Amino acid sequence: MRRPPRRLSHRVIDREMQGGIIFVGLVMAVATLVALDLRLPGGFIGGDGDIGQARTMAFTTLVLAQLFNCFNSRSDRASAFGRMFTNRLLWLAIGVALALQAAVVHAPFLQDAFSTVPLSLADWLLCGALASTVLWADEARKLLLRRSA
Incomplete structure (x- = not known):
């Protein structure tokens, strides 16, 4: 809202x-x-591991990466850490998504539907660490964009 409107001739993306x-x-x-x-x-x-564990870890990493990307998507240039806690509904949505992902991975009837297997705490932490690279890499990209402007 602080920026002037874009021109009609400019692309949205x-x-x-x-x-x-x-x-x-x-x-x-x-x-x-x-x-x-x-x-x-x-x-x-x-x-x-085996193919079931590998697929479950890949799926979980992708879901968590999307959740980390929620913070990136708030601005093309500003740091995600600037106003990270101002949107309570975003945090609620992330919490619900995490709970649903945990259910898909650990609830037997959802394991059958999604072909997942239970993950250990170490596996969850590894998936979280890998997924967080989305946040860190985009923060580095935004920093370079801010410095070049």
Whole structure:
């Protein structure tokens, strides 16, 4: 609201925003594939799990990455940490999404529907750490954009 309205001739999704979307998508893809590979025997990293555990970790990492991206999406240039706690409904939505993801991973009838297996606390923490790279990478990108302006 502090900025003047964009001109009608300007695109809603400009080149800078497109670059940000592609960048965040690539970071999410890499984080998800790393989570998958960490549990697959014989992959690049060579994990020690099975396909069910690998898929569940990849799925959980992708969901958590989307939740971290909620904070990134509030501004194209401003840090996500500036006003992180001002939107209580966002935090409520994130809490509900986390509870639903935990149910998909741990409730037996949802495990059957989504082909998931239970994850240990260490697996959840690993998924969270991998997913958080979306936030940290986009913060670095925004910092570079602010410094170049």
